[in-house]
Structures are given as C-alpha cells and as structure tokens.
Amino acid sequence: xxxxxKGKKVLVTGGIGFIGSNLxxxxxxxxxxxxxxxxxxxxxxxxLRNIEPVRERVTVNFSDVRDPHxxxxxxxxxxxxxxxxxxxxxxxxxLDPMTDLEINCRxxxxxxECCRQGNAGAxxxxxxxxxxxxxxxxxxxxxxxxxxxVDVNGINKLAAEMYYTLYHQVHGIDTVSLRLTNTYGxxxxxxxxxxxxxxxxxxxxxxxxxxxxxxxGEQRRDFNHVDDVVRALLVAGESETVHGEVFNLGxxxxxSLLEFVQILQExxxxxxxxxxxxxxxxxxxxxxxxxxxxxxHKATGWSPEIDLKxxxxxxxxxxxxxxxxxxx
Amino acid sequence: xxxxxKGKKVLVTGGIGFIGSNLxxxxxxxxxxxxxxxxxxxxxxxxLRNIEPVRERVTVNFSDVRDPHxxxxxxxxxxxxxxxxxxxxxxxxxLDPMTDLEINCRxxxxxxECCRQGNAGAxxxxxxxxxxxxxxxxxxxxxxxxxxxVDVNGINKLAAEMYYTLYHQVHGIDTVSLRLTNTYGxxxxxxxxxxxxxxxxxxxxxxxxxxxxxxxGEQRRDFNHVDDVVRALLVAGESETVHGEVFNLGxxxxxSLLEFVQILQExxxxxxxxxxxxxxxxxxxxxxxxxxxxxxHKATGWSPEIDLKxxxxxxxxxxxxxxxxxxx
Numbered sequence: 001x002x003x004x005x006k007g008k009k010v011l012v013t014g015g016i017g018f019i020g021s022n023l024x025x026x027x028x029x030x031x032x033x034x035x036x037x038x039x040x041x042x043x044x045x046x047x048l049r050n051i052e053p054v055r056e057r058v059t060v061n062f063s064d065v066r067d068p069h070x071x072x073x074x075x076x077x078x079x080x081x082x083x084x085x086x087x088x089x090x091x092x093x094x095l096d097p098m099t100d101l102e103i104n105c106r107x108x109x110x111x112x113e114c115c116r117q118g119n120a121g122a123x124x125x126x127x128x129x130x131x132x133x134x135x136x137x138x139x140x141x142x143x144x145x146x147x148x149x150v151d152v153n154g155i156n157k158l159a160a161e162m163y164y165t166l167y168h169q170v171h172g173i174d175t176v177s178l179r180l181t182n183t184y185g186x187x188x189x190x191x192x193x194x195x196x197x198x199x200x201x202x203x204x205x206x207x208x209x210x211x212x213x214x215x216x217g218e219q220r221r222d223f224n225h226v227d228d229v230v231r232a233l234l235v236a237g238e239s240e241t242v243h244g245e246v247f248n249l250g251x252x253x254x255x256s257l258l259e260f261v262q263i264l265q266e267x268x269x270x271x272x273x274x275x276x277x278x279x280x281x282x283x284x285x286x287x288x289x290x291x292x293x294x295x296x297h298k299a300t301g302w303s304p305e306i307d308l309k310x311x312x313x314x315x316x317x318x319x320x321x322x323x324x325x326x327x328x
Numbered sequence: 329x330x331x332x333x334k335g336k337k338v339l340v341t342g343g344i345g346f347i348g349s350n351l352x353x354x355x356x357x358x359x360x361x362x363x364x365x366x367x368x369x370x371x372x373x374x375x376l377r378n379i380e381p382v383r384e385r386v387t388v389n390f391s392d393v394r395d396p397h398x399x400x401x402x403x404x405x406x407x408x409x410x411x412x413x414x415x416x417x418x419x420x421x422x423l424d425p426m427t428d429l430e431i432n433c434r435x436x437x438x439x440x441e442c443c444r445q446g447n448a449g450a451x452x453x454x455x456x457x458x459x460x461x462x463x464x465x466x467x468x469x470x471x472x473x474x475x476x477x478v479d480v481n482g483i484n485k486l487a488a489e490m491y492y493t494l495y496h497q498v499h500g501i502d503t504v505s506l507r508l509t510n511t512y513g514x515x516x517x518x519x520x521x522x523x524x525x526x527x528x529x530x531x532x533x534x535x536x537x538x539x540x541x542x543x544x545g546e547q548r549r550d551f552n553h554v555d556d557v558v559r560a561l562l563v564a565g566e567s568e569t570v571h572g573e574v575f576n577l578g579x580x581x582x583x584s585l586l587e588f589v590q591i592l593q594e595x596x597x598x599x600x601x602x603x604x605x606x607x608x609x610x611x612x613x614x615x616x617x618x619x620x621x622x623x624x625h626k627a628t629g630w631s632p633e634i635d636l637k638x639x640x641x642x643x644x645x646x647x648x649x650x651x652x653x654x655x656x
Contacts, residue, residue: 159487
C-alpha cells in the first residue's frame, strides 16, 4: 500500500466527516495529493477540527455532493474517488426521507454520471452499508443475503450501490462498494442523538450519564474501529483484483449492546438501564446483525485488527484529550 | 368490482398515457369520480386522444409528479391512487439516468410523503416492473427471485417499490405494487423507438415496413393485453386481502419474439429479418423472461383472459381505425 498511494490524486467526498477525515489522515501519510469535498453540515458531523493535523497538507473544497455542477469539475483528473458523503441516520431518513434520497441516492448517481462524462478512468470506492439487508434471515450475513431494507436510508443506499455496480458493468467505470457495519472511533460525531447507539453510549460514558439500552441489550452487532475501516477503504482502492464488486466488512467477534456498555464501563464511570424500545426506533430496528467478510478477506487479505476493548479504550482517550460536542 | 368503484374518488398519475388512459376508461365505466394527473410529455406517450371517449366525464389536471406541491394538494380526499406516471424506456434510462431517477424514484417517495402527510387513508396501487429482476436466473420468475436490475430504470423502480412496501409497514399506508411485464394494446405509444420492441413491431407491421429482430428471435416474453392489466390494477385496488405486498403479473403462454412477429404477420403484410444486437441494447438485455403470477392469482383470482393472437388482432384493428403517431 505504501507506494501505491504516493503521489496519487485522491478525492474524498464527506472528507471532513467521521470516516472521511480519518481516511484523509491516512492518505496524507501515504503521500497522496488529497482533495476533500464537504459541505460542513453540522448535523452530519463535519468539523474542521477533524482534519487539524493535516490541514496544511490537504486541499479543502466546500461544496455539497447534491450540486452536480461543482462535482463535475472536481472529479476531473482524480486517480481515485472515495464516495463517503452521506446521510447516515436511520431515524432521520424516516423523518426527512427526501433529503436522504437527495444525498444517498441521487448524488451517487450524479457522481457516477460526472465520472462517466469527465473522468471514466478513476477508481471509485463507495461506502455502502449493512443496513440494506434489513433484518437478518441468518447469521452471519453474507453478500448473498436477501436485501430487504427496513428504512428509507437502507433503500436509498441499496439503489446507490446498484448504480455503482451497473456503471462498472455497462460503462466500465472501476467501482467497488464496501458495506460498512457499526463503525466507531476518533472523530465520530458524538453530539448526534440520531446516528445510532454507539456514539450516544460513548458520549454518555464520557459524561458519566446513565445509558439507556433499548430492549434486552442482547442484540448483537459487529463493531469496526475506524482505523480498520480506513484500511479496508485503502485496500479496496488499491486492489487490482476488485472491480465492480460489493463486499461486507465486519468483525469476527460480535458483541451484544450490553457487552459494549460493560466494556465501556471498564474505562468510564457511568450506569446503564434497560428500557423498552420507543415505537419509532422499534419499527426500523434490525435486531441481531453481524456480517461475514470472508469474500473481502479472500480478495484483499483484509481483516479487522482492533478488538472492541482496545478500540473503545483509545477512543475514550482521544475524546478526553480533544473534547466532544454537546448533545443535540 | 362493479359496486366497489362506484362513486369512489380515484386519482391516476400518468392518467393520459398508455395504461393510465385505459384505466381511466374502465373507472368511468364503473362510476368512479376520476382525476387524471399528467404533464403531457409527448415522449412519454400522453395524448388527449387517449381519453377522447371519456373527456367530459373525467377531471384532467396538468401537472408533473416531479412537482411535490401540486401533488400534495391533489392527493387529498382521494379514496384510491393509481401511481402509473413513469419513464418506461430502459434505453432512455441509460442515456438520461437523472431524469429516470426524478420520475421513477424521487417522485414515488414524494407521492408517498404527500399521502403520509395529507391522506394516509388512501389505497395506493403502484405500477412496478419485472425489469427489477434483471436477467432471469430461473423461469418462470416468481416474486422471490433475486432482484439484480441491469439498467438504471430497474434500479429506480426497485427503490420505488421498496418505498411503497416500507410506507405500508412503518406508516400503515395501504399500498400494493404490481410488477408489470410486456404490456401491449390500444393507446400504447407506437411512435417511440425506445420503449421496447412490441410497440415498434406493431407500428412497422401497420406500415408494412421490415421488422428487425435483435439476436435469434428465440428470446421469450410474456405479453399482457392492457385490458388484462387494467383489470389487475382494479382488483388490486379493490382487494381487501392485499396490503403492502408485491405481485407479478404475467401470461401462462409466453411467446418468442419470432412468434410475436409471426402472429402479427397473420394480420398485416410485412417482412422481418434477424440482425445482431446493437451494443447499447445488448448490454441491458435480459434474455428470456416470463413471470409466475400464482401469488396474485391466489390473492385476487386474477388471470389474463386475452391471448396474444386475439390481443394483437384487436390492437391492429384499433390503430387502423384511429391512426398512430409517426416514428421518432
């Protein structure tokens, strides 16, 4: 990987958000010429503090992926494009479905059209989501599992992923999609109360507040530290054998929400309680989920290297040093 | 059915197009209070001639489903909504994918949002498509067949269909989706060269021109006469047992393209030739397709009543009486 990214021109949409900024740090270290595109919407987690360590070594362009005009210009001449800009809240996608569609569906087709017309030679890596499977019919979930999304976000991300595959098959654009699962780590947006439990639990742990777990707490998930996700994105971008495909990420040791909270308690002083699901959360909850990432491992050698305990410990250290936003 | 539709307020989007206008005629006959919404785009087959027989007995509103403002007003107070407005050309969806997305994907979510906010009690029937299956992995294709669309149109229609199912599950809106296959008959847009072979072959037969069949002509399809499709839409709208579901239409006697042309030759004087697939058609061709409509038959009793020979004969008679548009 060290040599591949050196001197490469790399565009990252959502480059100042959680995963995008972590990827930006990695790319700078590898010697890429990095262009970050972000519209700095606070609700989506963008803050310039995320890229402080590399601020002078990246180019930042403030624009929204919903704007096809700037996007059409920006994709030109890039060697790689990481499409990470997204609306990631499942709850929010139900409250404001049209915005989710604009960002997660329409803007992805628009990006692909920009590539087709202005840079058909770029490699494009898309951050998809396990959300498009809906409620697992078996575990672990592999890529052949039926895709029956249970919220607007899952539907729009599925459509987007299909555009990426189609543009490879029909137009020859070199795309690859990774289905991310629960990602956590430094620079995640701890302020939001709508982006899933991991960020909320971590913030409450830091603040010594009581954590509320919906249901029994037995529901299991696979958690990927953002450093492992960044490495996955980088190997997908570099791989010579991966073209037009779709891969799960995942972790070999799924944990229950209760275990997640109990690990947090080793590093922070707070209580938790079990509460019933609120109806709007229950209607789109997917229950147990963990993914089979064998396919991606075989194609690229990638496996996660950070277990949840080590990952949460360093995440808390990061936030204790740099602070975190207030709840909203 | 006779009594159910009497006096019902019924909105049909795309109500002046091919299937919409045929549905409008049926609804008027059944005594419904019919509101047709159409933006009269010639490329999409709308012409006021389609509704001439009932022009004084329906209300026509010229607006586009891409306009959420008028749609939000129009859905109010309707008992049933038939969502038929669509961009139906697979080729066109590859040339102008953003327009296909706006109509087939975004406008469907928008319609559902309009219902959720302004008329959550309406029954909504969505005209979906077999195109979302992509290339059949087995035949006949049932509703459990993997959905792997091979063009932008198929992806957008799949996303739309998923919105309809989701809005039933989460918001309780009474939706049903029918996956239409090749529909033909009076009022279809014979002028377009991009809406599939059936219309083109019928026009050329009428004009005595040579028909070009791509490939071997052995590829089989199931053809539904529009009267059978209208009846399917009506029973779906009326059914008390069908809620939030998705059903195939289809025909028990699939025919090859060659057979389709040879039946046409019984009623018209023209020649045909086999020619190789043009690349842009081959890349999105789905090969053999015919669907299993057992599920819809069991739920509603519907089966097609018109076989291809009788259907094509009356279709040609219709056009010979009323004329047809020039090729474009």
